[in-house]
Amino acid sequence: MQVIETWRAQVLEAAASKRPLRIRGGGTKDFYGQDLTGDILDTRAYSGIIDYEPTELVITARCGTPLLEIEAALAQRNQMLAFEPPHFGEGATFGGAVASGLSGPRRATSGALRDFVLGTVLMDSAGQVLTFGGQVMKNVAGYDVSRLLAGSMGTLGLMLQVSCKVLPRPRREATLRFAMPEIDALRQLNAWGGMPLPVSASCWHDGVLALRLSGASAAVEAALHNLGGELWSDCAPFWAGVREQQHPFFAGATPLWRLSVPSTTSALILPGTQLIEWGGALRWLKSEVDAATIRRTVGAAGGHATLFRGGDKTSGVFQPLAPAIARIHQRLKASFDPSHIFNPGRDYDHANQSR
Structure with missing residues (x-):
C-alpha cells in the first residue's frame, strides 16, 4: 500500500537525520509515559480489519483501526476482546491499545492483553517489514516478539498490524x-x-x-x-x-x-x-x-x-529497573531500533538508565 511506502520514506529520513518519530494513533493515551518528543507519525491512515474468523476466535487488523470498529465487529458475532482494553477517548486505535499494553477490569480472570496477541507485523528503523508470530496460539519457536511488543509504548518499531485472540461473550x-x-x-x-x-x-x-x-x-x-x-x-x-x-x-488533578x-x-x-x-x-x-x-x-x-x-515525572513514570533488567531493555532497543528514532524515552531514558 502507498501508506507503507510513505512511512518507509519517513522512517528512513528520520534514521538518516537522527530525528525522532512520535508514533501516534488517536492520541487518547498521550498522557501515559514520559514526555512526548519527535515528529508525529499518524497511524490512522492505515486502518481496517484484514481478517476475522469467528470460528477460529482470531481477528487481524491494521494498527490505525479504531478500537470501536474492532469491538463492533466482534459484538456482531457475540465475541469480545476479553482483556477489556480501555479507550480513554473515541479515537483509540487497535495499535495504540497493543502498544500501551493496558487491560481493563476482566484482566485478573481472563488474562492480560499480551496473553492474547498472536502475531504482529512491524517496520523497523531500516524500513524493513518484519513478521512475527501468526494467527494461532502455538506459533512461536524461540523468543515471542509479538508479546514483547505489547506494552512497548512504540519504542521498538512501527506496528503495522496485529492478530489477536478473541473470546465469546459470556451468556x-x-x-x-x-x-x-x-x-x-x-x-x-x-x-x-x-x-x-x-x-x-x-x-x-x-x-x-x-x-x-x-x-x-x-x-x-x-x-x-x-x-x-x-x-x-x-x-x-x-x-x-x-x-x-x-x-x-x-x-x-x-x-x-x-x-x-x-x-x-x-x-x-x-x-x-x-x-x-x-x-x-x-x-x-x-x-x-x-x-x-x-x-x-x-x-x-x-x-x-x-x-x-499527572504529577511530577522527573522521578520517572515507571518503576526504575534493576541494572541487569535495564541492560536487557537497552539491548532490545538497540536491536530493534539502532537509530533510536521510535518514541525515544517514552518508557525509559536508556542513556541514563532511568525513566
Missing part, C-alpha cells in the same frame, strides 16, 4: 455489592479467588465492594445464591466507568498512581484515596505523596508503582 453476567471495609474486602476477595466462582471483575472503593460474575447461566445463578450481597441491576455504566476512568474516584502488588497484600498504608481492582492485585492511588515513599512502600510488598497520570 450471563450479574454484579453483587457488599458493604465492607478495605481489610475485609481484600480478605474476602482472596478467599473467593480460591473457589470455583465465575468472577470476572472486582472493584472496592469507599467501603463498597462490587463483584461481577460472568459465565454460564447456571454457574452465575449458583454463585448469586451462595454469595449473598445486593444484586446490582444497572451495573454496566459502573464497569465502563471503571475501565475508562470515568468513575468519580478518577476525577480531579491529584496525581494518579497504578500500584501492582500480590493480591494477598494487605491494605497499603499511604496518604490519599484508593480504588482496588483485580482481586486486590491492582491498587489505584490518588495522592500527593512523593514517588520515593510510594515506591518504597509498594516495593516492600513485592510490587511496583507507575505514575499513571
Whole structure:
C-alpha cells in the first residue's frame, strides 16, 4: 500500500537525520509515559480489519483501526476482546491499545492483553517489514516478539498490524455489592479467588465492594445464591466507568498512581484515596505523596508503582529497573531500533538508565 511506502520514506529520513518519530494513533493515551518528543507519525491512515474468523476466535487488523470498529465487529458475532482494553477517548486505535499494553477490569480472570496477541507485523528503523508470530496460539519457536511488543509504548518499531485472540461473550453476567471495609474486602476477595466462582471483575472503593460474575447461566445463578450481597441491576455504566476512568474516584488533578502488588497484600498504608481492582492485585492511588515513599512502600510488598497520570515525572513514570533488567531493555532497543528514532524515552531514558 502507498501508506507503507510513505512511512518507509519517513522512517528512513528520520534514521538518516537522527530525528525522532512520535508514533501516534488517536492520541487518547498521550498522557501515559514520559514526555512526548519527535515528529508525529499518524497511524490512522492505515486502518481496517484484514481478517476475522469467528470460528477460529482470531481477528487481524491494521494498527490505525479504531478500537470501536474492532469491538463492533466482534459484538456482531457475540465475541469480545476479553482483556477489556480501555479507550480513554473515541479515537483509540487497535495499535495504540497493543502498544500501551493496558487491560481493563476482566484482566485478573481472563488474562492480560499480551496473553492474547498472536502475531504482529512491524517496520523497523531500516524500513524493513518484519513478521512475527501468526494467527494461532502455538506459533512461536524461540523468543515471542509479538508479546514483547505489547506494552512497548512504540519504542521498538512501527506496528503495522496485529492478530489477536478473541473470546465469546459470556451468556450471563450479574454484579453483587457488599458493604465492607478495605481489610475485609481484600480478605474476602482472596478467599473467593480460591473457589470455583465465575468472577470476572472486582472493584472496592469507599467501603463498597462490587463483584461481577460472568459465565454460564447456571454457574452465575449458583454463585448469586451462595454469595449473598445486593444484586446490582444497572451495573454496566459502573464497569465502563471503571475501565475508562470515568468513575468519580478518577476525577480531579491529584496525581494518579497504578500500584501492582500480590493480591494477598494487605491494605497499603499511604496518604490519599484508593480504588482496588483485580482481586486486590491492582491498587489505584490518588495522592500527593512523593514517588520515593510510594515506591518504597509498594516495593516492600513485592510490587511496583507507575505514575499513571499527572504529577511530577522527573522521578520517572515507571518503576526504575534493576541494572541487569535495564541492560536487557537497552539491548532490545538497540536491536530493534539502532537509530533510536521510535518514541525515544517514552518508557525509559536508556542513556541514563532511568525513566
